[in-house]
Amino acid sequence: MQVVTSKEMQQLDQYTIETLGMKEELLMENAGRAAAGDIYDMYPEAHTAVIFAGKGNNGGDGFVIGRTLSSLGWNVYVYLLAEEDALSGGALYHKDLYRACGLPLTAGTGVPEPESPEEGIIYIDAMLGTGIHGELKEPFYSAAKWLNSVTAPVVAVDIPTGVPANEEELPGMAVNADATVILEAPTLSTYLYPASHYYGEIRIVPIGVPRASWNALDQKRQTWDLTDAAKSLPERTQESHKGDNGKGLLIAGAYNMPGAPAIASNACLHAGIGLLTTSVPASALSAVASHVLEATYFPLPETEDGQVADLQETPFPWDGMDGVAAGSGLGRTESTRVLTKRLLTETQTPLVLDADGLYFLPELEAEMANREHPLILTPHPGEMGRLTGLSPKEINAERFTVSREYARKFSCYLVLKGPNTIITTPEGRQYVSTSGSSALAKGGSGDALTGIVLAMMLQGPTLEEGVCNAVYAHGLAAEIAIREGISDYSFTASNLIDYLPKALAFIQAQKK
Ligand SMILES: NC(=O)C1=CN([C@@H]2O[C@H](COP(=O)(O)OP(=O)(O)OC[C@H]3O[C@@H](n4cnc5c(N)ncnc54)[C@H](O)[C@@H]3O)[C@@H](O)[C@H]2O)[C@@H](O)CC1
Ligand SMILES: Nc1ncnc2c1ncn2[C@@H]1O[C@H](COP(=O)(O)OP(=O)(O)O)[C@@H](O)[C@H]1O
């Protein structure tokens, strides 16, 4: 599923109408019909739709939805928040058709009187869609406020009115929908927070935009969902041996941080790696090994307090590896800086850096730029802030743009974590993972992700797909755990590791 900006959506629309010759009214008919069908299925007990329509195309969709739901047996009322003569194009055509069908319409700039709550009423927000600019003006401001006060379900068409489509700051007022029926493709704000909270349940309906229109659009941003994971996750062959499934080296931890390497190692092993060597400061080894039986170990020299030390001459076994991951729990000492520099310059395989492994990168930009082998960085917004000099708030407001600029600048794969983690390739292709749960907002979740990325990037089929699958499976494991009754209070990275086998089995089952 492609993810677009409002401008890209307009280009798609324009190509379909002007170049391919599909009538605007027909495209709107398709859109409204698809949305109405979805709303009808979503609320089998409902019998009445109260639709708030604007004067643009979002309002035009509202008239089609009204007419369609009426044909399906519902009572419908449209409140047009504009004078009737303000409409033009497809919206005017569908308003006239709605009226010609004898269906009720109130036009003007007032907001309807509040009604007593009644079972079976659905409010539909078809006021503004991707055409919004800036703060909501009247009468939409009051109408949005009014819709936010009703107890009945509110379904937004395409975008909740007031929410910008792109990476813009949320205005003071927006419709807080229970569900949003997105037409054809989601826009950026669907996957940006806090904007995404306003969407409620996300439902995406195809509206029949021809493939030719999509092919003409130069855009490289999409979701990564169950279908993508199932399609790309390679089948394990009967005759494979451990060497075929990737040999990885994980460098992590300290005497007082044995959890990070233990979690990352277990996650890596459960995500399918053939052979794992875990490298931890010597005094942490027995604690880690007692939790991870399947790894082999490469102890690191350490300081008196059990942190990595003096790694300048350490003969790391990376020559025999297919991939290396480093960072979690290493600390931010000079030794970590030395290690990070050696990793960037000496490893001849894909390299994953996370947590403390990201800390010294602003001092090692030349080494990053000169690196010839794939580099995969997995920062959370705080770490991304350190890499870019921006605040986490600024990062989250422009997650797509910030990730793309950084990944292209340093030719790296960037996994910007958070709800709807974004994976960006060195060429600027972007994937938004649709899996995840707020249960993951706990120490250790990131360590688990590092391990899963190390394992899955080595499974392929390409590194890009492997990294996307790692992020997807990580989020799905948390979702399944919550679905099966684990409280999001209690959920830990250990639960995530326990549920990873179910998540992978679920993805594999979709292949059948
Ligand atoms: N792109 C596509 O492929 C399709 C889009 N359709 C619909 O078209 C919508 C976009 O339509 P439009 O471009 O006409 O735009 P909208 O219907 O979102 O709104 C445009 C109107 O809102 C006003 N407006 C903008 N910002 C405002 C603010 N802050 N306060 C008050 N009024 C404001 C503008 O002056 C303009 O009159 C989509 O969201 C979707 O619902 C569908 O009809 C068909 C297919
Ligand atoms: N609210 C949330 N919704 C979905 N995923 C989340 C949420 N909060 C955190 N995550 C995920 O959990 C992981 C946390 O990683 P990180 O912040 O590095 O944690 P730590 O370093 O403590 O292990 C990331 O994969 C992130 O995407």
Ligand SMILES: [K+]
């Ligand atoms: K809307």
